Amino acid sequence: MEKPDKKSMDDIRLSPAGKMWEASREKLKNTPVFVAGAGSGGSTLVLQLALLGFGAIKVCDSGKIDLSDLNNRFLPGDEHLGMNKALSTESTVNKVCPGVKVGACTQKLDRSNVFDLVGDAGFLFDTFDNPGDRFILSECAVAKGIPHAIISTSGMDAYAAVFHPPKTACYHCIFDKKKLEIIISGLGEKVKNYRENKLPLVSGSLSIGTSIAVNAALKILLDFNNPGYNRFYYFSQDRTGGNVDHTAGYKAMTHLFTDHFRQLCREQGFDWNMNRGRKYLEELTIAADPDCPLCGEKAVKKGDKQ
């Protein structure tokens, strides 16, 4: 087979589904996106974005690859052990898709630098596993008015959702920041055990949440209909074994859910505490919480303080 020249190769890579979406190429190539986390979910997601033709991907992670990461990362080989996760992701994607510009950021994201790090990104993907950081990212996305996807995986379970207020609920409508604060103060010094929990991951579930988020981003950025707004996608094969509701992995994914979200799900015949749904993949309808501290009626909006 005759190999095209390098420029043509890059063009083919950066054109989703071949020539079908010719017009979208420039849009994706020129829309910067921000990926928080370059762990199992983040590295998978960056690869998917690169293959789709996203031309400017900033990936942020301050962690290093250790032995426990090797069974759940698609990108690096053993030679990346000890390397920063974002740098490892950048180096691998540059090999697979040389035309894609991946910028690695090795800083620890916090409230003071999040706005600068996210910069002019047109979409924010959150694959962090630290709930505290997730609230910071959500606040940044809402303030910047950019769409924001969350992805989480544990064991054989995964979930994904896209937020873009005021068109949709926000992350704070679904996850309770106060609950996190209560847990941290309630555990006192024992909070160390809670923070250092290492959750199990099954590689087969890694790409489920990321695929939903990447496709949703594609639809939003290209103005397609039905981009998955106000939907919470939950995939679970664990339930077939029963008793997962009390495992640390399941709890880690669900324990911060707001009462508002839990009640919405109950009204759809789905209970996060027990009985749960009846399908492998649940598409739960979500709605903004009128009492949401970030986007609700009583939230302090820009300018309110004046």
Add this chain to the structure above:
Amino acid sequence: MIDDFGDNFEAARKEITYAYENVRFFRKHMDEAKLSPEDIRTPGDFGRIPPTEKKHYRKNFPLDVLAKGYTLKDDRLTRFPSAGTTGERLMTVELGLVYMKRAIETMSVYPLIHTIFNRQPLNQVRYAPPNCSDVECANPYSTMQDRLLRDGTLVLAVYHDLLTTPEVILKQNIEEVEKHQPQMYFIDSTHLAFLMRYMRKHGYTPPNGPLLSSYTPCTDVSRRQILENFGRDVHFSEVVAMSEMGYMAMECPVGGLHINTKSYHLEFICNGRPAEPGEMAELYITTLDNGCIPHLRYRTGDVYRFFDSQCLCGHNFPLIRIEGRLRNFLFRNGEIVLTPKELDGIVGAPRWMDMYKMKQTDENDFLFNFIPNEKYEENNEKYIRDELLLKLGPGADLVMEKVDYIPTERSGKFLACVSSEGEKMYSKGFCL
């Protein structure tokens, strides 16, 4: 079995020997089964001891269940009367220190509450059915001093039939809470949710302090109302306790219910065998403290599931879920169709509801009463009806009624799920 005895087996053996040598009822119980403490050599032998039940302790109280050396006049003993939910009250007396030790061990799952509980002096408030208190709190003429216990607990006044409590008492409750400035609350959640509604209406937010919810299982509807009024900053923990034992299990900050395996030896029994993780099972409990009234393989009548997974909080006490009392389960054709806990999962915490009660009155007849509030809109309850009909199965006749009053049980406790079929099955000796 929850930990295959682990370190508890030797302690359980000592308790058996202690009870055999010191408690007349237990010696007779073992003799009738042709067993002596020496026969219990391995964890497997433990199951040979016939279970003990409430009726044994009622019938033999006080002389034959009190260990040698104790009398009811003993100053070291405290009385713990049950509320009498099953129709007859059961009196337990025990060394106060034994109960305290069990409570402190149990509270270790919630470090912040554990720390506050150990502070002295500690202003506490109790708001629970009158039968659960050892002072006269159903009397509207009692004063604050009458209801102030030696340990700093103020027992708030309440009528036996909760919803009939007159406004004058509710007003008094607010004044007393404000004066006492509690640092911790021991409450029945349905009772407190009722008081919260009144407080909210009058714009009163009580002083912040951890809430320990016990006496009856906490419904999500009650929890929502309590948290709404206290604010989301409050530490709320559900506690499982029995008047016979004291504290047994407690909810950790992450929301896992952990059972104390340090103070008790536990057996979860299903079909006469140790249950598997996640299976519904009755809890049998054995005390380990060589106290005044030892309980050996004591049938609690409560159904749980235990789990062998680690909790996010990192505490090692096993996780459980309490399904409720077997006699309150909904049955059809001799099979369990819904437990009180499962029912509560279906109802959830809708903002338009203040209280609910499910009553099975016959094989196919179910009455779901609920008290709506000002947020209620026509047909809000549809999702509950749909899910209930699915669970109850074909042919079930479910009536859903909006009401403005729901009575408490005879004991003064409020049960969100009662069942004539459950009672029948239980009296016929239905066991899991």
